[in-house]
Amino acid sequence: MIHSDLIRRLPASMKLAAALAVVLLVTAACGGGSSSGGGDTAGAAGLEGKTVNFVGYGKDNPWGAYFNGVFVPKLESQGVKVVDLTTMDPGTAVTNFNQAISNKPDLIVAALLDTSSTVVPIKKAKQAGIPVLVFDGRPDPSVDADVMQVLSDSEALGTAAAQNLVEGLKAQGRNSGNLIAITGTKSGFAAQDRMKGFDAELAKTPEYKVVDIQDGNWDPTLSGKIATQLFAKYGCSGIQGAYGMADYQALPIVAAAKQAGCPVGGKTGLVVTGSNCFKVGIDAIKAGTLYGTATEDPGTIAEQTADYVIRYFNQQNPPAKELVKEERVTAENVAQFAEQCSKA
Amino acid sequence: MNVMSAPPRSDAPIRRPGRSRSRAELVIDAVLLLAVLAAIVLALTTHRFATVANAKAILTSASLVGIAALGLTLITIGGSAVSLAISPSVAAVGMIFLSAQSFGLVPALALAVLCGILITGVQGAIVGYAAANPVVLTIAASFAITGIATGVSGGSTVSPTGGGYDRLNATPGGVALSVYVLIGLALIVQWTLRRTGFGRSLYLIGENRRAARAAGLPVGRTTAVAWLAAGALFAVTAAFTAAFNTSANVNLGGTLTFDAIAAVLAGGTPIAGGRGSALRTLAGAVLIAAASDILLLRGSSTGVQILVKGVIVLVVVVLVHLRTEGSRA
Known part of the structure; x- marks a missing residue:
């Protein structure tokens, strides 16, 4: 009786919020144990119908903007569905990473704005059986073995x-x-x-x-x-x-x-x-x-990262870690790199 | 009484004739004096601090933040607290300035100032006429400006389309041009605040907006004009910053918003408005630059420099508050 009185006295907005919270909790509880969408392997070979959740750098960063402009179209042209969860805010990146886990994609591709705060999401992705590919900067050593990597050298x-x-x-x-x-x-x-x-x-x-x-x-x-x-x-x-x-x-x-x-x-x-x-x-x-x-230009690493994803989905077993070859540029060879280095 | 003829408020606390200083004021002044003496001793015992080259470096470091802080001073004195959209505004205007270099330096500068006035002036008009909360409004504005700048530029870095910008990096007499501009603008802003009806109105509006409105002052127009002027000053900062960095993207402003707020507060202008001056802000910008310089010369890390900047602002804000309270008691 006391409880029903209490509920009646609550404002409508509070009741709505409570109902929403209950729905979210039930959804999370029911969905938490399932990992049917992802796996340690690429599943069936081929790219068609595969889903990538892309927790990359935001477009407000020039380097990220060019990377995204190369990486996303290359995968989409192969039939991969890329879900854009990019940001330049480290806090939002963690939220987006968790969102990606709940989306249960075939692969999460992530840039780590804050290596420490992404340790837990990486572990959660592993528990959920969702493979993670990290690009550009290396992850925290504690989760180094839990992710695939395409890194700048x-x-x-x-x-x-x-x-x-x-x-x-x-x-x-x-x-x-x-x-x-x-x-x-x-x-x-x-x-x-x-x-x-x-x-x-x-x-x-x-x-x-x-x-x-x-x-x-x-x-x-x-x-x-x-x-x-x-x-x-x-x-x-x-x-x-x-x-x-x-x-x-x-x-x-x-x-x-x-x-x-x-x-x-x-x-x-x-x-x-x-x-x-x-x-x-x-x-x-x-x-x-x-x-x-x-170098460390965004175009080269975007090409290599997209290529890695394609090899992974085609079950070509790419190595767990790849380094992008970096080049030294001086007046001697500047003409050779002018185009490559003028993208961001 | 004609409100417009009221004398401007002094920077110093109001003191009644014949009133002796309270014990609290004396203690505060003693603390302040000791702090200044300690800073002087620290500076003079720092190797290479007391050199002409170092003095130039401090002024150069203070100049870009200082010009933006002058604009913020107008906003703060007028009772609009702060703008949290300085960095994105400077970034957007810096990108416009460099991309317009093909028209020549002067047209690019004029375009930059026009855009600066427009971007910040619109916010000022909303604050002035619609009494919008300036903090909330400028947070929203900063997201909007960054979003538009990112969308238009595609997120890429803007490179100069001509070489005229480099003239802003000139060093007439061995001192960076931005230092002369800072000093010149500080004098102009100070004169405007002290010697014009606009300046007097701004102080009165900042002191008590409701009373100013009741007295028939054009609160909306004065506030909007203060923000317009601030926008022009942000644009000048943007042009110098973009010229110095040789490129511009949405991150050009960096920590400028908080650096400018720190300079204004360190100069002793209260966040509540109604008091303060351009020369105080100039002093605040130089004080923070000098403190960072001493720490760098002594080998302290960037983290320590940022920490000390925060401590300076906190101490000055507390002292200003205590002095104001003491003088009212």
């Missing part, structure tokens, strides 16, 4: 940056020099792996010394500010080379150096290298203000 990108700086400084006839590095988000695996490759390569030429490493958080404006302060700290004569982890971080370093009155490029100026090649980076290499960059 971050260490190779760091190695290429170091090679660019050493090559540029040697070409100027410098037998020693001080370097600065402005990185992507330091807590992320991409920045950590690139610095691993960068440091390992520079260890071969200890006469070139890294005097300062700052976290630029993949932010061009912040990178420019940091560079401005570093040129004031060390002076033009105190820095001979600079590494901006992406071209859009390297170019603000060039602008900051010029504003500080430091010559850039040429026979005696600052040697600057980028990575994640972009059109503006290619233009700067042609203009001589950027010594070099490296």
Whole structure:
């Protein structure tokens, strides 16, 4: 009696919300145990009728926009249905990943904006028997064996940056020099792996010394500010080379150096290298203000990721982990990569 | 009494003639003095801080945030709290500025300012005439601006279509052009706030919107004009930022929204409006840039720099609040 009175006194909106919650709970409980839509294998061979839930980078990110523009049409042209769950917000990405699990697709393809927060969704997908393919950046080591991977070779990108700086400084006839590095988000695996490759390569030429490493958080404006302060700290004569982890971080370093009155490029100026090649980076290499960059262009990895999905659905057993071949770009070969690097 | 002839409010707390300072005010002033002395000692004991090159670096770092913060100062003084759509506005206008480079620098700049005025002015008109909540409105506006910019650009980065933009990276007299522009605009905004009817109205509206309306002040129009001017200043920031970065996409604004809010608050302009000045905001922007610079010179990480920025804002906000309360007691 008390309960029925209580229910009667509740406002209509509360009753509606409670009914909705009950429906959702019942649906979740009934659906939780089933895993009929996905599996550890690709099921029947062929792509026709297969469903991919794509928890990739959002279109508001230039790199993501181009990746999506290559990846999605390539799969759809083969008869695969791609459900777009892309976002650039790490919190929304986790929600979308959980949504993808409840959709029970044949495959979840995901980019991990936050490796820590996606550990649980990856484990849930495994429990539900839904295969997951991660692209671009590697997952948390605790779930490394639970997902398939098509990864950018971050260490190779760091190695290429170091090679660019050493090559540029040697070409100027410098037998020693001080370097600065402005990185992507330091807590992320991409920045950590690139610095691993960068440091390992520079260890071969200890006469070139890294005097300062700052976290630029993949932010061009912040990178420019940091560079401005570093040129004031060390002076033009105190820095001979600079590494901006992406071209859009390297170019603000060039602008900051010029504003500080430091010559850039040429026979005696600052040697600057980028990575994640972009059109503006290619233009700067042609203009001589950027010594070099490296690929990690969205088109190449999108092609390889789509190709992986096709091989997976065709039961060609692709390896659990594939690295995308990264290329070093300088004035020597810039023409060869100009088209590839002008997509984002 | 003609409201328009009322003298503008001073930045300093209202002090009754002959009234002695309360103990609370004296304690606050002592804390403030100690903090300033500690900062000076810290700065002077930091290697390479007291150099011309470093002073230029601090001013350059403060300039882009400072120009946007001047625009936000107008919004805040007028009682509209803050705009949370500064970053997306700057990003969208920066993209327009670079994509219009083929027309030349001046037409591209004019187009950018026009678009900045339009984007922010529409929000100001809604806040001014329809009394919309500025925080809620600008959150919605930031999503709308980002969505439209992403849709139009296809999410790609905009590269300059001409080379004229590079003139904004000039360094006349060895100092970045943006620093001269910041100082010039700060003086203009300060003069406008102190010496024009618009400025006086803005202070009064910010102090008490209802009373200003009852007194017959054009609340809607004044608020809308303040936002229009803010939009123009955001556009100038956008042009300099895009020119410095040589490219622009929807992420161009970065953390500018919060950096500009921090500069305004660190300058001592209360979030409730009705008080503050452009010169205070200039000081706030330089203070935050100098603090970041000291920490960087001392080898602190970016995380520590962000933390200290937050602490500065918090301390200034608390001190401003306590001083205001103390002067009213």
